[in-house]
Structures are given as C-alpha cells and as structure tokens.
Amino acid sequence: MGEMEQMKKEAEALKTQIEAARKAAHDTDMASAASGVAPAPRVQLKTRRTLKGHLAKIYAMHWCTDNRLMVSASQDGKLLIWDSHTGNKVNAVPLKSSWVMTCAYAPSGNLVASGGLDNMCTVYNLKTPVIKTVKELDAHTGYLSCARFLSDTEVLTASGDTTCALWDLETGKQKTVFLNHVGDCMCLSLSPDMNSFVSGACDSLAKLWDIRDGQCKQTFLGHTSDINAISFYPGGNAIITGSDDCTCKMYDLRADQELITYQDAALNSGVTSLALSMSGRLIFAGYDDFNCNIWDSLKGEKVGVLSGHDNRVSCTGVPPDGMCVCTGSWDSFLKIWN
Amino acid sequence: MPVINVEDLTDLDKAKMEVTQLKIEVKLERAKVSKCCEEISEYIQSGADEDPLVKGIPEDKNPFKEKGGCVIC
Numbered sequence: 001m002g003e004m005e006q007m008k009k010e011a012e013a014l015k016t017q018i019e020a021a022r023k024a025a026h027d028t029d030m031a032s033a034a035s036g037v038a039p040a041p042r043v044q045l046k047t048r049r050t051l052k053g054h055l056a057k058i059y060a061m062h063w064c065t066d067n068r069l070m071v072s073a074s075q076d077g078k079l080l081i082w083d084s085h086t087g088n089k090v091n092a093v094p095l096k097s098s099w100v101m102t103c104a105y106a107p108s109g110n111l112v113a114s115g116g117l118d119n120m121c122t123v124y125n126l127k128t129p130v131i132k133t134v135k136e137l138d139a140h141t142g143y144l145s146c147a148r149f150l151s152d153t154e155v156l157t158a159s160g161d162t163t164c165a166l167w168d169l170e171t172g173k174q175k176t177v178f179l180n181h182v183g184d185c186m187c188l189s190l191s192p193d194m195n196s197f198v199s200g201a202c203d204s205l206a207k208l209w210d211i212r213d214g215q216c217k218q219t220f221l222g223h224t225s226d227i228n229a230i231s232f233y234p235g236g237n238a239i240i241t242g243s244d245d246c247t248c249k250m251y252d253l254r255a256d257q258e259l260i261t262y263q264d265a266a267l268n269s270g271v272t273s274l275a276l277s278m279s280g281r282l283i284f285a286g287y288d289d290f291n292c293n294i295w296d297s298l299k300g301e302k303v304g305v306l307s308g309h310d311n312r313v314s315c316t317g318v319p320p321d322g323m324c325v326c327t328g329s330w331d332s333f334l335k336i337w338n
Numbered sequence: 339m340p341v342i343n344v345e346d347l348t349d350l351d352k353a354k355m356e357v358t359q360l361k362i363e364v365k366l367e368r369a370k371v372s373k374c375c376e377e378i379s380e381y382i383q384s385g386a387d388e389d390p391l392v393k394g395i396p397e398d399k400n401p402f403k404e405k406g407g408c409v410i411c
Contacts, residue, residue, distance in 0.1 A: 014360035033375035279385030
C-alpha cells in the first residue's frame with residue numbers, strides 16, 4: 001500500500017473514532033435543553049444613524065473599546081474613523097491598495113489596521129499629528145481576510161494562503177504561523193482570555209488554536225461551505241460560525257461539537273458576518289440577501305430582522321457595552337441600530 | 339520560527355498533517371452536551387437582564403437617540 005493510501009486509511013479510522021466519541025457525548029441538543037427557557041422578546045430595532053461617506057462597497061468595520069469610535073473599510077480605498085454618537089467622521093486614512101477586505105481597531109485606540117488583496121496587513125498610528133503607517137506586515141502569500149490586535153505590539157491575521165499568523169509589531173515579523181486549514185482562512189475571533197483564537201475557512205471547518213504554542217487544538221465540522229464569519233461567545237466556552245451554506249452554528253468547545261444550527265427554509269443566502277449581543281442571547285447575522293437576521297441563540301428561532309440596506313450586508317459589530325449593533329453594506333452605508 | 343511555504347506542501351505532506359492533527363484530537367475528553375447546554379443557557383440568562391439590546395434602552399439613556407432639530411447625518 002502506498003504511503004498516501006496508508007495516510008488516508010489512518011485518517012478515516014481516526015475520524016470514525018472521533019465521530020463515535022462525539023456521538024457518545026451527544027445526549028441532547030440546545031433546542032431541547034432550552035425548551036423551558038422563555039423565548040427572547042421580539043426584537044424591533046430602529047436605525048439611529050446612517051453613516052454616509054464611503055464611495056464604494058464597505059467590506060469591514062470594527063468598534064473601538066471606547067464604545068463610541070469605529071473604523072470602516074471600503075474599496076473606495078479609505079479607512080474612515082467615525083464618532084458613532086455624532087455620526088461625524090473623525091479621520092480618513094488613504095490606503096495604498098484599495099482592495100481592502102478587513103480592518104481592525106487596537107484595544108488601546110492608538111492603532112488601526114487594514115489588509116486585503118495586497119496580501120499585507122498595514123498598521124497605522126492614529127495618535128501622531130499626521131496619521132502614520134507604523135508597519136507593513138508582509139509575508140502571507142494570499143489575501144488578508146481578517147486582522148485583530150491583541151495589543152499595540154501583537155496582531156493576528158487570517159489569510160487566503162490557508163494560514164493564520166501572529167505578528168510582532170516591533171519587528172514586523174511573524175512570530176507564529178498557524179497551519180492546518182486546507183482552504184482559504186476567512187475569519188478569526190480571539191478568546192476572551194486572549195490565550196486562544198478560532199478561525200473559519202473555505203474548507204468548511206472552524207479550528208481552535210493555542211496562541212502561544214501555535215497548535216491546532218480542536219476542529220469543528222458540520223458546515224457544508226465556506227465559513228465567512230466566526231465569533232467567540234462571551235463566556236469563552238462556545239463559538240458561533242456563519243457560512244455560505246446559509247446557516248449559522250453554535251459549537252461548544254468542551255463537548256467538541258455542534259449544539260445548534262440557526263437556519264430557515266426561506267433563507268437561501270450565505271451568511272457574510274455576525275455579531276453577538278452583550279449577553280450572547282441574540283445573534284446578528286448579515287446575509288447576501290441585504291438583510292441582517294436576529295436569532296435567539298438558545299431557542300434557534302429568528303426574532304427580528306434589520307432591513308434597510310440596498311445591497312449585501314458585509315459586516316456587523318456590537319460594541320463592548322452592547323448598546324447598539326452596526327451593519328455595513330455594499331451599498332456604501334453603515335447603519336447603527338438599537 | 340521557520341518560514342513555511344504553503345505552496346511547497348505536497349498532497350502527501352497535507353495528508354500527514356491531517357493524520358497528525360487527528361491523533362491529537364482523538365485524545366480529547368468531551369463533556370456531555372446536556373451539561374454544556376445547561377451552562378451556556380445559565381450564563382446567557384444571567385446576562386440577559388443587563389443586555390441593552392434584549393431589554394431595550396430608555397430614550398433618555400440612549401446615546402444614539404435621534405437628534406432633534408435640523409441635523410444632517
């Protein structure tokens with residue numbers, strides 16, 4: 001038997017074992033377990049702000065930890081920093097490459113980052129008298145789909161080259177490369193304790209990684225297409241994913257499997273983005289069909305819709321204080337709802 | 339850390355990587371789903387009372403309430 005055949009056989013045997021172990025732990029599902037829980041109230045949120053300023057599709061947005069400022073990225077070649085309370089633009093950062101796919105705000109509020117088809121993550125300092133490029137993180141061999149700051153000195157990136165990476169902002173070099181996906185990495189989310197992160201990829205898998213030792217610890221199966229969005233649950237023991245297969249799923253890290261799928265026969269558009277309300281009770285999921293659907297995370301039921309965009313909702317975000325949800329769209333507008 | 343060139347990985351390399359990973363994951367201890375659901379449910383419900391988007395925000399406490407008068411957003 002060739003080596004390849006042997007590897008395949010071994011892989012199949014291990015997968016069967018894992019499936020059996022998961023099945024043995026599967027003594028119920030979330031919908032049944034939460035059958036006694038009162039349903040979340042019907043959620044009717046109003047548009048409080050429509051932020052106009054971008055001239056092309058918006059691809060990403062990220063809240064600052066101050067619950068007020070946010071950064072958005074558009075293929076008009078700009079990052080815009082907004083004061084969400086007044087609706088005013090605070091800063092505009094022109095990008096070298098207009099093919100941007102992600103943006104991020106550092107927890108300190110001092111730095112923002114962007115990246116996309118240039119395969120690089122560029123970091124900017126907002127606090128210098130004139131906004132300066134601090135570093136260009138250049139080593140990925142595929143597009144940059146997502147970036148997140150751990151601090152002013154470390155950044156995590158996800159790339160179309162199938163890897164994620166941890167970068168040192170002082171040297172501009174990769175400290176750790178996370179390699180295990182076999183499809184483009186599309187999204188990542190940091191755990192609340194910052195010791196691990198999860199990634200979603202076009203191989204339809206979500207993976208849990210240890211930031212410090214670089215190892216993949218767990219793999220979550222179930223989706224049947226690209227995972228475009230992923231988020232850790234506030235408690236840190238579960239994750240939510242959103243996929244081109246039109247569903248969102250909650251996976252528990254300790255049970256190592258799916259607890260519930262959020263889907264509706266009438267929904268046949270892919271999920272582009274998602275964000276959780278502060279307690280985790282509500283999931284705001286952006287879809288290709290121009291809407292953002294609101295799901296009750298415990299009951300698996302749709303409890304509301306945010307309609308108002310004239311094109312795909314490409315990004316969603318809830319600030320740390322949970323006071324609103326922001327949606328960004330290919331229609332070039334951002335909306336703030338509560 | 340050595341630079342990994344993903345494009346240099348052969349199908350055999352990827353197959354070996356998969357088996358190595360599965361050998362790690364097969365050893366995981368898995369908690370019962372019922373217990374996990376209970377814990378998540380409790381966690382969420384205990385936070386839901388303070389969750390502004392679940393319980394609603396009174397107009398006077400809403401930093402995003404519509405501004406009065408003639409304001410162009």
